[in-house]
Amino acid sequence: MDWGVIPRNINFLLGGLVLTFELAFFAISGGLLFGIIMGLCRLSSRKWIYAPATFYVNFFRSLPLILVIFWFYFITPIIIGRPLGDFLSAIIAFIAFEAAIFAEIVRAGIQSIPKGQVMAGYSTGLSYVKTMRYIVIPQALRNMVPALVTNTVIIFQDTSLAYVIGVKEFLRRTHLVDSREIRSIELYAFAAVVYLILCFLGSTLGRRLEKKERR
Amino acid sequence: MIQIKNVSLWYGKYRVLYNISEEIKKNTTVVICGPSGSGKSSLLRCINGLERFQEGQIFVDGKSVQDPSTHISELRADIGMVFQRFELYPHMSAIENITLAPMKVRGKSRKDTEAMAMSLLERVGIPEQARKYPGEMSGGQQQRVAIGRALAMEPKVMLFDEPTSALDPEMIREVLDVMINLSRSGMTMIVVTHEMGFAREVADEIIFIDEGKIIERSTDKQSFFENPQSERTKEFLSKILL
Numbered sequence: 156m157d158w159g160v161i162p163r164n165i166n167f168l169l170g171g172l173v174l175t176f177e178l179a180f181f182a183i184s185g186g187l188l189f190g191i192i193m194g195l196c197r198l199s200s201r202k203w204i205y206a207p208a209t210f211y212v213n214f215f216r217s218l219p220l221i222l223v224i225f226w227f228y229f230i231t232p233i234i235i236g237r238p239l240g241d242f243l244s245a246i247i248a249f250i251a252f253e254a255a256i257f258a259e260i261v262r263a264g265i266q267s268i269p270k271g272q273v274m275a276g277y278s279t280g281l282s283y284v285k286t287m288r289y290i291v292i293p294q295a296l297r298n299m300v301p302a303l304v305t306n307t308v309i310i311f312q313d314t315s316l317a318y319v320i321g322v323k324e325f326l327r328r329t330h331l332v333d334s335r336e337i338r339s340i341e342l343y344a345f346a347a348v349v350y351l352i353l354c355f356l357g358s359t360l361g362r363r364l365e366k367k368e369r370r
Numbered sequence: 371m372i373q374i375k376n377v378s379l380w381y382g383k384y385r386v387l388y389n390i391s392e393e394i395k396k397n398t399t400v401v402i403c404g405p406s407g408s409g410k411s412s413l414l415r416c417i418n419g420l421e422r423f424q425e426g427q428i429f430v431d432g433k434s435v436q437d438p439s440t441h442i443s444e445l446r447a448d449i450g451m452v453f454q455r456f457e458l459y460p461h462m463s464a465i466e467n468i469t470l471a472p473m474k475v476r477g478k479s480r481k482d483t484e485a486m487a488m489s490l491l492e493r494v495g496i497p498e499q500a501r502k503y504p505g506e507m508s509g510g511q512q513q514r515v516a517i518g519r520a521l522a523m524e525p526k527v528m529l530f531d532e533p534t535s536a537l538d539p540e541m542i543r544e545v546l547d548v549m550i551n552l553s554r555s556g557m558t559m560i561v562v563t564h565e566m567g568f569a570r571e572v573a574d575e576i577i578f579i580d581e582g583k584i585i586e587r588s589t590d591k592q593s594f595f596e597n598p599q600s601e602r603t604k605e606f607l608s609k610i611l612l
Contacts, residue, residue, distance in 0.1 A: 274420050275457035275516075279471035279523055280447025289470060293461050 160338040161345050171328030172349070174242075178314040178324060182249035183307055189250060190257020195287065197262045208258070215255035221316050224248040228320040245317040253310060260306065264299035265291055304361030308354050315350075325349070371396045371527060371558050372417060377426035379412055379582075386412050387423065387582045394527075394575075399559040401569040404579035405606060410562045411454075413579070414529050417560070418449040431526055447475050450520030454532040456512040458504040464491065464515045465500040468522045475523070483522075490518040494548050510541030517548055528552065530561040564610055570595070578603045 161168070196208035215223065227248040232238045239247070268291050276286030296303075315326040323331070329346045333339050372394040379387040386409045394400050402410045415421035417428055419435050419442045428435040433445055458467050468487040472478045491497045494514035504512050513533055520528060530549065534542045546568050553559055553572040563569070569576055569591065576594050578586040586603045588594035595611070598604045 269457075271453060271455055271457040272459065274415075275451075275453060275459070277420060277443075278418055278446055278449070278451035278529075279519065280443050280475040281471055282443050285474050289474060290459050294459075297461070 156341060157338055158341055160332065160336050160341050164332045164336075167332065168325065168328050168345075171323055171325040174323060175311075175314050175325040178242075178245060178249065178317055178322070179307075179311045181246045182253050182310050182314065185246070185250035186253025186257050186310070187303075189254035191261050191292070193254055193258035194261025194265065197258060198265060212255045212258050215252050216259070218252075220248075220252050220313055221319060223252045224316055224320060227251070241317070241320045241322045245320060245322050249310070249314070249317075253306075256306060257303075260299055260302045261295070263302075264295035267298045268294050300361070300365050304358065304364065307361070308357045311354060311357060312350060371431060372560070373427075373429040374413075374417070375427045375429075377413070377416060377423050377428060379409070379416060379421065379423040379425075385582060387416075389426070390582075390584060391426075392577065392584070392587075394558065394560060396558055397556045398574040399553040399557075399561065399572050400575045400577065401573040402560065402562045402577045402579060403564060403566070403569070403606075403610075404585075408579045409582040410579045411531050414451075414531050414560060414562055417527075417529060418446050418451060420451075443475070447471070447523050448526045450523060450525035450528040452513070452516050452520055452528070452530045452533045454535050456504070456509070456516045456536070458512055458516055458519070460504050463501050463503055464496075464507070464518075467504070467515055468519045471519070472522050487518070487522060490521055491515070493521075493551075494518050495544065508541060509537045510544045513537065513541075513545045514548055517545075517552075521552075527558045527560070530559065530563065532562050532564070534563065534565055566595070566607075566611055578606065580606070 193208050193212060196204050197212065199205045199208075224245060228239075228241065228244045231244055231247070238244075272290055272294070273286055276290045277283075281289070314324060317324050318327040318330070321327070326346060329342050333342045336342075372392075374390055374392040374394075377387055377390045378385065390413060392400075402413070404410050412421055416423045417430065417435065422436065430445060430449060433440050435442070435445065458464075459470070462470065465484060465487050468490060469480065469483040472483045472486070473480060488497060488500060491500055494517055496511050496514055499507055499511055499515065504515070507515070517533075533549065534545050537545060542565070546565060549559070549561070549568065550572055561568070561573075573591060575587060575589045576591060577584055578598075578600070580602055586594070586598060586600045594603075595607065598607060
């Protein structure tokens, strides 16, 4: 055992962690934004709105995330004529995939709000958008907190899949150090501990938020 | 103020309303009664466009409710509605419930709207509840906030959909008192209710609906209660009047 491999490469490894956080940040915020829009579209009574949204959600939910990452990486240069770069390509793949997951959480959350609340909003002259924004979504978000927290932690873990297209995030860098120093057990144990601690902190924070929201 | 012309409504194949026609004049209070499932709440929701009917027309203040050129949100802003289950926004305090629509629909300032909301809460008798959340209030208090919320838009008409049906008996009076005062102040009101005491006190017209049809209407309360024309009305009244 040579645990010295970690302090020797700590700056390089932590630099990867920064990238991991960046990936997670864009995946979560972008996924949530498009997920809310997609979730609302799923609930529309107009077929030309809900049918494409439903297709989108079912499509991405039927594909493994790693395939989506590969696919975006290889297909976008063909479509737009030049490579997007691994980082941008990974972010687009994550947002596209997570939007479908968040859309289902949002749909369930919004359906948990009684229809009378919408009627009350409409009856005071609020438009659909304002009724959603001020009345339905704030309440639905509270109901969604547990599912959102779980999914957020999962996304954080899933960012390691960006590894396959060469994004130098935390796990990729761990692998790079290993191929140079051949200290697999120490390095992957370190990576596991880092993911474990961060995800545990994330879940704990999420539970706090749940308790606060329930009050 | 409101003209309902030959309105028919279906839920799928089930017909809810049959050629309903009615005219409601300004400053009058109309009480609609009838057994549950008779279509009276549906009729109320047709008036502010919460329910789309398939036949007929409804005009509110001269504007056709279902005409594509009518801006339905603007029309609804002038029609207050009070629901059986209050439907206050649980994530907002009483005063926020009242100020939301005036601020977001009419674009009024927070300061002006809060002052107006406080005077409305005084009018419905619960200024001390201003900062409380719906979950911390009794049913009667919640319904009075809901009336305040509707009044905050300074509506031309108020619709009440069984406003006391979900209340504990000892809280019915406080809500009815607010409604009676509102009616006496000249508000145009359509009230779906079984509170015949309220009808006796302030109704200018009483309509009895059964199975989606207007069975009887009367501007003479005395004769409606004591000498109803239809057998069906007689039967209904005998069941609800003790």
